Amino acid sequence: MAEFLLDPLEFEFMQRALLAVIVVGVVSAVVGAFVVVRGMAFIGDAVAHASFAGVAGAFAMGVSVYAGAIVAAIATALGIAFISQRARLRFDTAIGVLFAGAFALGIVIVSRQENYTTDLFSFVFGSVLGVSWGELQLMALLGALVIGLIALFYKELLFTSYDATVAAAAGVPVRAIEYGLLALIAISTVVALQAVGIVLVIAMLVTPAATASLLVRRLHLIIFVSIAFAVASAVTGLYVSYHAEVASGATIVLTATAFFALALLFAPRRGLVSRWWQDRERVRELVG
Amino acid sequence: MAASPPVVAVRDLWAGYDARPALESITFELPARSLVGLAGPNGSGKSTLLKALLGLISPWKGSLDLFGGSIKGSRQRIAYAPQSELVDWEFPVSVRDVVMMGRYGRVGLLRRPAASDRRAVDSALAQVRLEELASRQISELSGGQQRRMLIARALAQEADLLLLDEPMVGLDATNQHELLELFERLRDQGKTLLVATHDLSCVAACFDLALLLNRRLVAMGPPSEIFTPELLSEAFAEDLLMLPTRGGVLVAHHGHG
Numbered sequence: 001m002a003e004f005l006l007d008p009l010e011f012e013f014m015q016r017a018l019l020a021v022i023v024v025g026v027v028s029a030v031v032g033a034f035v036v037v038r039g040m041a042f043i044g045d046a047v048a049h050a051s052f053a054g055v056a057g058a059f060a061m062g063v064s065v066y067a068g069a070i071v072a073a074i075a076t077a078l079g080i081a082f083i084s085q086r087a088r089l090r091f092d093t094a095i096g097v098l099f100a101g102a103f104a105l106g107i108v109i110v111s112r113q114e115n116y117t118t119d120l121f122s123f124v125f126g127s128v129l130g131v132s133w134g135e136l137q138l139m140a141l142l143g144a145l146v147i148g149l150i151a152l153f154y155k156e157l158l159f160t161s162y163d164a165t166v167a168a169a170a171g172v173p174v175r176a177i178e179y180g181l182l183a184l185i186a187i188s189t190v191v192a193l194q195a196v197g198i199v200l201v202i203a204m205l206v207t208p209a210a211t212a213s214l215l216v217r218r219l220h221l222i223i224f225v226s227i228a229f230a231v232a233s234a235v236t237g238l239y240v241s242y243h244a245e246v247a248s249g250a251t252i253v254l255t256a257t258a259f260f261a262l263a264l265l266f267a268p269r270r271g272l273v274s275r276w277w278q279d280r281e282r283v284r285e286l287v288g
Numbered sequence: 289m290a291a292s293p294p295v296v297a298v299r300d301l302w303a304g305y306d307a308r309p310a311l312e313s314i315t316f317e318l319p320a321r322s323l324v325g326l327a328g329p330n331g332s333g334k335s336t337l338l339k340a341l342l343g344l345i346s347p348w349k350g351s352l353d354l355f356g357g358s359i360k361g362s363r364q365r366i367a368y369a370p371q372s373e374l375v376d377w378e379f380p381v382s383v384r385d386v387v388m389m390g391r392y393g394r395v396g397l398l399r400r401p402a403a404s405d406r407r408a409v410d411s412a413l414a415q416v417r418l419e420e421l422a423s424r425q426i427s428e429l430s431g432g433q434q435r436r437m438l439i440a441r442a443l444a445q446e447a448d449l450l451l452l453d454e455p456m457v458g459l460d461a462t463n464q465h466e467l468l469e470l471f472e473r474l475r476d477q478g479k480t481l482l483v484a485t486h487d488l489s490c491v492a493a494c495f496d497l498a499l500l501l502n503r504r505l506v507a508m509g510p511p512s513e514i515f516t517p518e519l520l521s522e523a524f525a526e527d528l529l530m531l532p533t534r535g536g537v538l539v540a541h542h543g544h545g
Contacts, residue, residue, distance in 0.1 A: 037380055152398060159389045162379050166370055169342040170393035170445065171363045217380045217425045 008242045017128045020136050021238050021252060024195040024204060025230035027143035030150055031188040032209035032230075033223040034181060038161050041206045043080060043182070046095045048189040048201035050076035050102030055123045055193075056109040065123065066138055069193060073186035076102050081182055126197030126249030128238070139191050146184050146191070157181060158219055195234075196249035207256040208233065214260075214267040229259050293356030295320050295449050295480045296341065301350035303333075303340050310336040314350070314505050318482065318497070320448070323475040325491030325511065326484040328501035329524050334484040335371075337501065338451045341482075342368050354449065364394055366449045367442035371457070372434045377427050383437050384422040387412055390444030412443040416470060432463035439470070450474065452483045456490060468494045488515065 008014040035044050051073040058068025076098050084094040110120055122130060131139075150157065159167040160177045168174040185205075192201045212225035237252030244251070265272050294317040301314040310333040318324055326334050339345045340352060343359040354362040367390065390412065391405040413419045416436035421429065429437060435455045442450050456464050468490065471481055475496070485491060491498050492511045500506040500514060500523040507514040507523070 155389075155392050155395070155400075156397065158381070158385075159392050162381060162386070162389070163370070163375060165344065165374070166368055166389070166441075167392075168344055169363075169366075169368045170390070172392060173397075213380060217427075218382055218385065219380050222380055 004239065004243065008239065013129050013131075014238075014242065016131050016133060016136050017238060017248065018235065020128050020131045020139060020195050021234035021248075022231055023136070023139050023143050024192045025208070025234035026227050027146055027188045027191050028201075028204035029208045029212075029226040029230035030147055030223055031185055032205040032207075033212065033219065033226050034150075034157065034161060035185060035205050036209040036213055037219060037222065040185070041202065042092060042095055043077065044185055044189060044205040045202040046080065046099030047073045047077050047186045048193065048198050049099050051186075051190055051193065052106035052123065052198055053102040053109065054106075056106040056113075056120060059120055060109050060113055065119075066135070066190065069123075069190045070142075070187060072102060073190050074183050077182035077186040078179060081179060122197075123193055124198050125247070126193070126195055126200060128195040128248050131194055135194060139194075142187055142191050146188050149180070149184060153177065153180070154220075161219075196252060200249050200253045203253040203256060204230065207253070207260050211256070211260045211263045214263040214270050229256065233259060292320060293353070294318055295322075295355060296482070297351075297353040297356075298341075299351045301337075301340065301352060302348040303336055303345055304348065305336075305345075309348075310503065311340070311347075312504050314501075316499060316505060316508050318449075318480055320480055321475060321478050322480050322496045323471055323494070324480070324482045325495040325498040326482055326501060327486070327488055327491055327498055327523070328506075329486075332502045332523070334501055335453060338368065338453055338482070338484060341451060342366065364445060365447050366451065367445040367447035369435075369438040369442045369450070369452045369455060371453045372431070372438060372455075373457075375434070375438070377429075377434065379426065381426055382422070383418060383424050383426060383429070384409060384413070386426060386437060387418075387422075387440045387444050390441040393445065408444050408446060412440040415443055415473075416440045432459055432466065435459065435463075435467060436470075439467075443474075448479055450479060450481045452481065454484055454486070456485055456487055464490065488520070491515075 009018070035041055051069040054068035054070070054072025055065045057072070058065045079098050080091070080094045083089060083098070084091045087094070113120070156167070156172050156177050159170070159172055160174050164174050164178070189201045189205070192204045196204055208230035209222060209226040211229045212222045216222055216225050233256035234252050237255040238248055240246075240255065241248040241251035263271065266274070268274055296316075296318040298317070299315050301311055302309060304310040314337065326337065328334050336345065340347055341354070341359070343363070352359065355365060359366075387409045388401060388405065391401055391408060395401050395405060410419070413422055416439055418433065418436055418440060421433060426434075426437065439450075439452065439455065442452070456467060459467065471483065472494065474481060483495070492515055495511055497509065498511045498514060499508045500519055502523045502525070507519045
């Protein structure tokens with residue numbers, strides 16, 4: 001067991017990868033709790049895909065892909081909110097339009113590049129083993145920013161998420177809080193990009209928080225339990241991927257999915273087994 | 289002694305959505321320490337009027353004073369309980385969490401609730417008799433308990449004017465009666481309650497004043513004076529069925545969802 005855990009850490013890239021997946025797990029879990037309780041999963045996915053345009057654009061211009069991803073992600077998130085409010089379109093329609101448009105822009109940019117190959121596609125499928133110390137630092141910094149802002153404005157985020165009308169009536173700056181949360185979702189998808197890839201970012205946001213919401217029923221508890229599942233999935237997934245020599249991002253996501261499946265089946269009260277049992281007991285009581 | 293300004297003073301208020309008026313030239317004043325029913329059929333502008341009073345929509349025209357000043361200056365003195373159908377009862381919060389939200393406006397940005405806020409929450413919960421259920425998940429509440437929780441949140445704000453949107457819809461007689469007793473107690477403490485409702489018999493039985501609304505303000509006054517067949521049919525048009533009886537008029541409505 002000790003060898004299983006310690007051997008990989010002889011490599012510096014594995015140390016970096018381990019720290020990176022922990023950062024990604026914590027940040028995604030905190031933001032993901034809001035995504036799940038507010039039903040915003042589609043927007044997280046859209047923002048992650050749209051950030052591809054920023055990654056590709058930044059790559060083509062030879063500037064930091066992280067900066068490009070952040071700009072594209074935030075612009076998409078705020079654009080979705082703006083369009084749905086001003087044009088009176090349904091939220092998911094605005095998401096569908098912007099998400100596909102931005103992703104297509106990314107593909108067009110990439111198709112003009114002659115040497116895109118590995119670097120760009122590491123963002124699409126994730127390559128946590130290739131994270132540099134500099135990138136790790138940036139991820140940690142962005143993550144700290146996201147979590148710090150959520151902690152500072154937690155009560156406003158809670159009130160706005162639960163009941164935006166009453167929050168506005170009480171003087172909470174609801175519009176600013178809503179746009180702010182979208183920006184934080186955008187930043188956290190960028191933090192997770194390199195570790196799990198654009199396609200799987202949504203799983204890091206949604207799966208641990210969904211697992212947690214089957215087990216506990218208060219928002220701050222969902223956040224804490226979600227962090228626990230996210231970090232456990234990230235670390236387990238990374239080790240398994242190392243020893244089994246399979247893709248790390250996908251293994252992390254599969255581990256998180258396995259935790260979700262267990263919770264779905266066996267969660268006390270809300271799990272399928274427990275519900276089946278409750279129903280059976282109730283029928284027995286009725287029939288006598 | 290100078291008379292204190294009315295709690296609400298609305299003059300020639302026009303408001304609406306997408307260039308369609310929902311309220312036309314509304315003028316009225318509400319005195320302090322009164323229990324006021326806001327009655328009218330669906331689409332008569334009840335919710336719009338409440339939203340205008342809360343500053344959630346800006347009027348097209350007219351003036352709207354609270355406590356003799358602007359809405360902005362009295363934000364913490366006015367509290368709101370929405371229709372319970374508009375609330376997400378599956379949201380992961382406890383009863384106490386929700387009631388504490390009533391304090392957030394007063395607490396302000398970047399601050400955490402203090403002991404005084406927790407005391408205000410305890411007292412609000414006690415007034416609606418939900419202390420025992422404080423740590424329950426909100427999805428576990430019954431209909432009557434849900435309404436009382438929403439009112440407790442408004443009470444925690446320690447506001448002087450409470451706007452309640454359809455608090456009695458779907459409640460059985462016992463729960464309605466309990467809620468009306470709570471309203472009267474709050475009125476006797478000096479608060480002003482403006483209660484939007486379909487239920488004319490409740491207003492007739494217990495309220496000090498009624499506003500009959502149908503985009504325009506059809507009438508305002510004590511229910512015994514303004515609940516006449518003429519005014520009621522003007523406000524409710526074809527939604528009402530009126531049966532003259534010896535004691536006055538028996539009102540039944542239909543067509544409400």
